Amino acid sequence: MIKTIVIGAGVIGASIAYRLAQAGAAVTVLETTRIGGGTSGISFAWTNAHKKPPKSYHDLNVAGMKAHVALADEFGATPWWHGGGSLEWVAEPDRAAQRRNIEQLRSWGYAAEWITLHQVQELEPDIDPATIGDAPVAFFPEEGWLDPVVYAHAMLSAARRRHGAKVVCGARVIDLIMAGDRVTGVRVADSAQYEADIVVNCAGRWTNEVTRDAGLHLPLAPTVGFLVFTPPVAASLSRVVRTPAIDLRPDGAGRLMLIANTTLSFDTRLSPSMPEARDWVRRSRQLLPSIGEVEPEAVRIALRPMPADHFSAVGPMPRVSGYYIAITHSGVTMSPFLGAAVADEIVSGRQRAELADFRPARFFN
Ligand SMILES: Cc1cc2nc3c(=O)[nH]c(=O)nc-3n(C[C@H](O)[C@H](O)[C@H](O)COP(=O)(O)OP(=O)(O)OC[C@H]3O[C@@H](n4cnc5c(N)ncnc54)[C@H](O)[C@@H]3O)c2cc1C
Structure with a gap:
């Protein structure tokens, strides 16, 4: 039986751990904080392949969207995933680009359609049509959003209960153990050691922190993401809506999650009363007047785990054996x-063609 260590219990580590365990590998997940305690817990979590060229990257995202839907057959219910599609309209100067994007998406077989204001009102009756004006509205029926922490927990629970995986929280990996050019395990902060045939690094934006060997560091270019949350509000929003002023979606129990471009730096002192947060809620009130004079309830900031060229890095690390990376x-x-x-690549040794353009090796040539 192949012995594996998965570093990190975000959505990526949880998904890989589940499939590895299901495929018969012995799996130990080492997580420094808690399940979903990293970027996955601070994500807009819109499942889409909306504007993700080139085609091979688009296809990876579509494969993810399909895989989320397919989990319903396997798990019976998938309360962490919410379908319903997404709506999008843009400001006048961006309309030609929007049209081009939709034409490209359709040519790739992606569900994207133009809908009337009347259809918008049937889908989202609380949106004030005056905020849309004469902007063409696009609908992407196969998109949705996820509750990432609930999802990660479900995958890890299934990995543990059905397939005997071990999940250790409070275990911060501080270095790889090497035998020559082979990775044979990891060392954690309390000086415990874990051995494995394959170590899979799913530490997200902390990917480079699990090894002191700078030669095994991947070039990263993380970007800042800022989210604002309302308290429960009187609006029946039920899908991702993207507008020139604000993007938003439901976040459970009547709350809304808001996102827009930000110039905030990662070390910004956060407070729900900060001007940016109040401004975003004000913009949301223009879209959804029924929410009333509500104030932000919470704000969160995170760094997106991003390889330097902004595409995924998934595969074996060059120069060593026994060490696999998945960051995106x-x-x-x-x-x-x-x-x-x-899991297929690690357990069966097969090379998946879908991942060919996204190997970590491209950074080391
Ligand atoms: C604001 C924002 C909006 C986003 N919107 C979207 C979106 O709409 N759609 C989308 O698909 N994606 C979106 N993303 C990106 C998406 O959230 C991430 O790609 C995804 O969460 C990455 O998951 P992960 O498991 O790789 O990382 P993480 O969730 O960060 O998991 C890594 C885990 O590793 C642990 N860890 C770190 N170091 C160590 C160590 N040394 N030892 C042990 N454990 C360690 C961490 O504690 C963490 O739990 C967004 C991200 C942000 C920030």
Whole structure:
């Protein structure tokens, strides 16, 4: 039986751990904080392949979207995944680009359609049509969003209960153990050691922190993401809506999650009363007047785990054996597909063609 260590219990580590365990590997997940305690817990978590060229990257995202849907057959219910599609309209100067994107998506077989204002009101009756004006509205019926922490927990619970995986929280990996150029395990902060045939690094934006060997560091270019949350509000929003002023979606119990471009730095002192947060809620109130004079309830900031060229890095690390990396933005969308593909590569030794353009080796040539 192949012995594996998965570092990190975000959506990527949880997905890979589940599929590895299901495929018969012995799996130990080492997580420094808690399940979903990293970026996965601070994510807009929109499942989409909306604007993700080139085709091979688009396809990875579509594969993730399909894999989320397919989990319903395997788990019976998937309360962590929410379908319903997404709506999008853009400001006048961006409309030609929006049209081009939709034409490209359709040519790739992606579900994207133009809908009328009347249809918008049937889908989202609380949106004030005046905020849309004469903007064409696009609908992407196969998109959705995820509750990433609930998903990661479900995958790890299934890995443990059905397939005997071990999940150790409070275990911070501080270095790889090497025998020559072979990785044979990891050392954790309390000086305990774990041995494995394969170590799979799913530490997200902390990927480089699990080894002191700078030669095994991947070039990263993380970007800042800022989210604002309302308290429960009187609006029936039920899908991802993307507008020139704000993007938003439901976040359970009547709360809304808001995202827009930000110039905030990662070390910004956060407070729900900060001007950016109040401004975003104000913009949301213009879209959804029924929410009333509500104030932000919470704000969160995170760094997106992003390889330097902004594409996924999934595969064996060059120069060593026994060490595999899986780091990506859009990880919420791709996670169930990556889980299956990575487990397939590790357990069967097959090379998955879908991952060919995204090997970590491209950074070391
Ligand atoms: C604001 C924002 C919006 C986003 N929106 C979307 C979106 O709409 N759609 C989408 O698909 N994606 C989106 N993303 C990206 C997506 O959230 C990430 O790609 C995904 O969560 C990455 O998951 P992960 O498991 O790789 O990383 P993480 O969730 O960060 O998991 C890594 C885990 O490793 C643990 N760890 C770190 N170091 C160690 C160590 N030394 N030892 C042990 N454990 C360790 C961490 O504690 C963490 O739990 C967004 C991200 C942000 C920040």
